Amino acid sequence: MRLADRRTAMRFEILGELWGSIQATESAHLCNLGRTGALIESFAPLPVGSTRAIRLVRGTSTAEIRASVRHRSPVYLEDGGRRYLVGLEFINVDEQTTELIEHLMSESPERSIPGEA
Numbered sequence: 001m002r003l004a005d006r007r008t009a010m011r012f013e014i015l016g017e018l019w020g021s022i023q024a025t026e027s028a029h030l031c032n033l034g035r036t037g038a039l040i041e042s043f044a045p046l047p048v049g050s051t052r053a054i055r056l057v058r059g060t061s062t063a064e065i066r067a068s069v070r071h072r073s074p075v076y077l078e079d080g081g082r083r084y085l086v087g088l089e090f091i092n093v094d095e096q097t098t099e100l101i102e103h104l105m106s107e108s109p110e111r112s113i114p115g116e117a
Contacts, residue, residue, distance in 0.1 A: 037089045046086050048072055063097040065090050
């Protein structure tokens with residue numbers, strides 16, 4: 001062991017390329033919600049066509065949903081920053097998740113969009 005090497009665990013040198021991935025979680029503002037999808041405001045420009053894991057949280061209830069990104073529009077802020085409005089389509093929503101979505105939708109009927117079904 002070299003004097004400058006103070007690691008307590010053994011390390012291995014990687015020869016060549018080793019590919020990996022990382023998953024980061026970001027909170028997003030939920031703009032509107034429907035039975036089949038949602039519109040969120042995100043800091044990240046999610047790629048159209050990609051599939052994402054979405055977590056809906058209400059109190060102690062949590063639902064994991066797979067969603068496909070259907071559209072994305074930039075929102076330019078006064079301070080020069082940028083966010084994105086991202087349209088999501090839910091994929092294979094189970095009964096428990098459907099109940100949570102319905103409950104969330106019923107909590108604020110005054111916020112519904114006129115003409116939307």
